[in-house]
Amino acid sequence: MKKYLRFTYMFVVVAILAAFVGGCAQASTPLPPEIVTIEKTVEVQVEKIITQVVEVINEVIVTPTPQPTAEGSKIILRVGTGDSGEGLNPHQQIIAEFEKQNPDILVQLEAVSGNDYYTRLLTQIAAGDAPDIIQIGDDAVPMFVSKGGFLPLDDFINGNYPLDTSIYLPGTLDPGKYQGAQYFLPKDFSPLAVYYNKKIFDEYNVAYPTDDWTWDDFLKTAQELTKDVDGDGQTDIWGAQLSANWTSGFEYWVAAAGGSLISPDGMSYVGYMDSPETIKAVQFYSDLYNKYKVAPPPADFNLWAGGNPEFESGKAAMRLFGRWPQTGLLSNPNVDLGTVEVPAGDVKANVLFWGGFGIFSGSENPEAAWRFLKYYVGAEGSEIWKLHGIPPVAAVAESAGMTTDPIEGAWIRGLDFLAPRAYVSTDYWGETGDPALRRALETVLIDPNADVTQVMQTAAQEAQAALDEKLK
Amino acid sequence: MNSTSIKTSLRIPRLNLRQREAILFYLCISPWLIGFVLFYLGPIIASFYFSLTEWDLLTSPQFVGMDNYVRLFTRDALALKSFKVTLVYTLVYVPLDMIFGLSLALLLNQKLRGIGVFRTVYYLPSVLSGVAYVVMWMWMFNPQYGLINTLLKYAGIQGPRWLLDPKWALSALIIMSLWGVGRSMIIFLAGLQDIPTVLYEVAEIDGANRWNKFWKVTLPLLTPSLLFNLIFGIILTFQTFTNAFVATNGGPLDSTLFYVLYLYRKAFEHLQMGYASAMAWVLFLIVLACTLVIFLTSGKWVFYRSIGE
Numbered sequence: 001m002k003k004y005l006r007f008t009y010m011f012v013v014v015a016i017l018a019a020f021v022g023g024c025a026q027a028s029t030p031l032p033p034e035i036v037t038i039e040k041t042v043e044v045q046v047e048k049i050i051t052q053v054v055e056v057i058n059e060v061i062v063t064p065t066p067q068p069t070a071e072g073s074k075i076i077l078r079v080g081t082g083d084s085g086e087g088l089n090p091h092q093q094i095i096a097e098f099e100k101q102n103p104d105i106l107v108q109l110e111a112v113s114g115n116d117y118y119t120r121l122l123t124q125i126a127a128g129d130a131p132d133i134i135q136i137g138d139d140a141v142p143m144f145v146s147k148g149g150f151l152p153l154d155d156f157i158n159g160n161y162p163l164d165t166s167i168y169l170p171g172t173l174d175p176g177k178y179q180g181a182q183y184f185l186p187k188d189f190s191p192l193a194v195y196y197n198k199k200i201f202d203e204y205n206v207a208y209p210t211d212d213w214t215w216d217d218f219l220k221t222a223q224e225l226t227k228d229v230d231g232d233g234q235t236d237i238w239g240a241q242l243s244a245n246w247t248s249g250f251e252y253w254v255a256a257a258g259g260s261l262i263s264p265d266g267m268s269y270v271g272y273m274d275s276p277e278t279i280k281a282v283q284f285y286s287d288l289y290n291k292y293k294v295a296p297p298p299a300d301f302n303l304w305a306g307g308n309p310e311f312e313s314g315k316a317a318m319r320l321f322g323r324w325p326q327t328g329l330l331s332n333p334n335v336d337l338g339t340v341e342v343p344a345g346d347v348k349a350n351v352l353f354w355g356g357f358g359i360f361s362g363s364e365n366p367e368a369a370w371r372f373l374k375y376y377v378g379a380e381g382s383e384i385w386k387l388h389g390i391p392p393v394a395a396v397a398e399s400a401g402m403t404t405d406p407i408e409g410a411w412i413r414g415l416d417f418l419a420p421r422a423y424v425s426t427d428y429w430g431e432t433g434d435p436a437l438r439r440a441l442e443t444v445l446i447d448p449n450a451d452v453t454q455v456m457q458t459a460a461q462e463a464q465a466a467l468d469e470k471l472k
Numbered sequence: 473m474n475s476t477s478i479k480t481s482l483r484i485p486r487l488n489l490r491q492r493e494a495i496l497f498y499l500c501i502s503p504w505l506i507g508f509v510l511f512y513l514g515p516i517i518a519s520f521y522f523s524l525t526e527w528d529l530l531t532s533p534q535f536v537g538m539d540n541y542v543r544l545f546t547r548d549a550l551a552l553k554s555f556k557v558t559l560v561y562t563l564v565y566v567p568l569d570m571i572f573g574l575s576l577a578l579l580l581n582q583k584l585r586g587i588g589v590f591r592t593v594y595y596l597p598s599v600l601s602g603v604a605y606v607v608m609w610m611w612m613f614n615p616q617y618g619l620i621n622t623l624l625k626y627a628g629i630q631g632p633r634w635l636l637d638p639k640w641a642l643s644a645l646i647i648m649s650l651w652g653v654g655r656s657m658i659i660f661l662a663g664l665q666d667i668p669t670v671l672y673e674v675a676e677i678d679g680a681n682r683w684n685k686f687w688k689v690t691l692p693l694l695t696p697s698l699l700f701n702l703i704f705g706i707i708l709t710f711q712t713f714t715n716a717f718v719a720t721n722g723g724p725l726d727s728t729l730f731y732v733l734y735l736y737r738k739a740f741e742h743l744q745m746g747y748a749s750a751m752a753w754v755l756f757l758i759v760l761a762c763t764l765v766i767f768l769t770s771g772k773w774v775f776y777r778s779i780g781e
């Protein structure tokens with residue numbers, strides 16, 4: 001009995017150890033790591049068997065388009081997107097329209113939501129089995145392109161089915177470029193802006209902000225709207241909700257202070273991440289939280305630091321963020337929404353968040369893929385995108401009245417002041433500069449007495465050491 | 473006559489009982505065996521090879537020898553930090569899990585009406601999907617509006633900032649994980665039910681009180697369950713991922729950067745599959761060593777009750 005039991009235990013233990021080492025080598029079985037299915041068959045002395053399972057975190061939706069029945073000659077294109085739910089509707093509408101006009105092509109939409117999107121794409125690209133047309137977010141462009149995953153589009157743009165690239169809104173083509181060549185066309189984008197709740201402004205008789213405002217105006221407005229309503233010593237209404245340790249969003253503050261986080265050649269953090277301009281930005285940001293106390297304390301330190309509920313629940317007068325929650329805010333009864341450009345610091349600046357489509361380098365039908373891509377994010381597709389967001393084609397946005405729209409206008413006007421994001425300068429931003437900046441922001445947010453100059457010097461040195469190791 | 477000759481020519485070699493049983497045995501376990509070789513053993517061997525290379529998934533692996541291991545031990549401060557975080561978590565969580573699991577099992581081993589309901593209630597959290605309960609706990613730990621700090625406020629205590637405070641974040645994750653104590657509880661409960669009542673009756677006749685009975689009868693006979701929970705607990709906690717990934721993403725200031733979370737980042741965010749494979753192998757060897765040490769010493773403290781004793 002004893003021997004048998006020992007064997008059983010050892011067996012179970014070995015199986016589980018094996019399972020987890022096996023999980024790390026995904027060459028032959030590309031299981032996404034978050035889909036953790038643990039099945040433990042535990043045999044105890046009483047020989048009771050307990051089976052415990054089940055964690056499926058991500059869902060994979062594949063929307064099949066009808067297969068060609070008799071016409072074997074049709075070209076089938078696959079389109080990969082990270083959008084999900086209702087976000088898939090415009091894709092499907094455009095695809096249906098395109099197929100009507102191009103009877104020789106069938107388009108299949110493959111939607112993978114959640115964090116696994118890139119992982120799945122990478123394994124698909126590695127296996128040569130990726131979709132023909134792929135959607136990518138801004139900071140993933142250098143990685144995918146430098147590994148040879150995408151076709152440069154310039155030959156197509158000037159080829160048999162030419163595309164006039166001047167139709168796009170200013171700045172929206174740049175994130176799709178790598179080392180001078182165009183690899184992606186824009187699908188959607190968002191600079192930053194400030195949302196404000198007119199209800200709170202009206203209640204306290206504060207004038208709505210205007211596009212020409214500065215950091216001083218921003219601070220003054222926020223201070224006027226930070227209120228302890230019931231006199232219990234606790235703030236009830238906050239001036240401005242900010243995004244804690246969200247590093248890419250923080251790049252706006254650095255740019256507006258006239259600084260940058262990395263040298264344009266991508267070789268140095270020292271002299272940039274610890275420059276007087278960057279330090280000024282961090283100091284002001286930290287002061288908004290700790291000294292002036294106009295920003296509600298962070299509710300989380302996650303990726304987007306999006307856990308603060310104050311603005312949505314009508315407890316914060318302003319929020320500096322991207323366009324993503326706008327639809328929800330417009331229908332939120334706590335909020336009478338207004339938008340305005342981000343305030344200018346020493347310079348007027350903004351940063352862009354962006355998603356676009358490119359053509360997989362292993363596509364068997366690159367020309368058909370281009371025909372679809374041109375339609376998808378060109379003037380025709382934009383007629384449908386405009387129903388769901390701001391289309392990247394300027395004329396379509398204009399004819400839809402978005403450039404002059406009191407809500408949408410701020411997002412388009414912000415495009416005139418774009419500063420390049422740090423990931424453009426180095427392929428290694430994500431593992432060198434970003435974690436160092438994140439640690440620095442967390443440090444000053446956690447410890448109000450932290451010496452910002454020293455914190456940024458440490459961050460610059462950490463980032464530089466990590467970068468030097470990569471460049472060695 | 474004809475049939476006899478066919479019979480002779482096609483005669484299957486006569487197998488003895490032992491051989492036939494062996495064939496049946498391998499036939500029966502073959503689905504598992506094939507799965508193991510294809511989906512575990514293959515990737516395990518592959519991961520060892522990859523641990524000796526630099527590989528970004530997209531371009532072919534470059535052989536670099538032991539460089540990944542050297543880097544892990546000499547040039548990566550974060551890896552060391554993540555190992556420390558994981559070790560602290562294991563050393564604190566595993567004993568707490570055993571104590572709470574055993575206490576609950578003892579409570580739920582009573583013969584009461586409706587005890588099944590309580591057993592279900594306490595076991596349920598460990599069946600729930602990891603992400604769902606982590607998100608719920610994140611709300612409970614919210615410093616301004618969360619349930620925990622609101623209750624503490626009623627008691628006149630200013631609660632900490634939990635997941636946002638590097639000093640408290642790991643503790644918050646431990647408290648969060650203890651909600652899943654039902655996993656070890658159910659094994660203890662099974663162990664408790666297997667202890668024959670006759671032993672307690674004998675102990676009572678010998679004048680033992682409840683305390684004696686627990687220390688002299690219950691605990692020794694539960695040692696196999698203890699061993700199992702100990703080893704299982706260590707393996708599981710060394711692999712902690714979901715809680716930290718969802719609740720803190722390793723922060724604040726890397727205070728909850730678990731080893732496997734760091735491994736995941738290296739593999740799937742920085743695309744260093746070779747380095748990540750090396751990390752996995754180091755962790756594997758550490759866990760294997762821990763397990764072996766526990767096994768080798770278990771003969772001294774684990775008692776098995778043989779059948780018919």
